[in-house]
């Protein structure tokens with residue numbers, strides 16, 4: 001595969017656009033083919049088998065388009081399918097997981113109190129259990145499933161301040177937020193809520209997402225394979241979606257400008 005080939009990036013819907021945005025910022029010469037599966041969103045309340053089947057169909061489509069790598073810009077699809085995808089395809093498959101390590105490392109050895117906000121499926125899967133096992137002895141970790149934060153983005157209501165704050169209060173008011181050190185945004189849709197989380201949380205609480213780390217990893221992998229796009233290449237993001245409606249296309253374009 002030539003270094004000028006595109007990178008396939010997908011998500012259950014519009015959340016992964018926050019990752020495509022970060023690729024465009026950090027790797028401006030790369031061409032990104034983004035596929036949002038909004039017709040089938042949310043993934044987070046489906047079974048792992050359903051999410052695996054949907055993920056395979058998307059990656060198969062990317063491979064036919066000649067991508068040099070795939071980024072699963074979705075923690076949920078990563079939980080359900082990354083191992084099987086890597087076993088099946090030869091191109092690099094970059095996955096995502098909640099950035100719990102980043103949150104715990106911030107304490108430099110001191111016990112951290114961390115909320116991990118993600119989808120129900122991500123928090124139920126083995127991959128997250130393994131991640132918890134690495135940190136739960138030394139840190140206090142609260143997994144919090146927040147499925148409504150996905151549907152609010154997908155339905156274009158992200159700017160409805162009252163609705164969003166009501167929803168966040170519903171999920172987080174049972175915590176003593178003043179004692180929380182960090183909230184991990186373990187779903188790519190949630191990255192669009194950063195400002196709202198800032199409003200909800202005391203200044204002392206960090207808000208952490210995995211987008212920068214994922215894109216750094218993508219860079220390292222492509223560099224090691226000699227597959228980074230040349231510096232004179234013109235990069236960009238092409239948006240596609242399984243929901244063909246103009247509403248979703250407009251929403252996707254708007255979100256690409258946001259984070």
Ligand code: DGL
Nearest residue numbers: 012042043044075076188
């Ligand atoms: N954006 C996805 C994630 O990072 C999943 C959202 C969903 O479809 O439930 O987990």
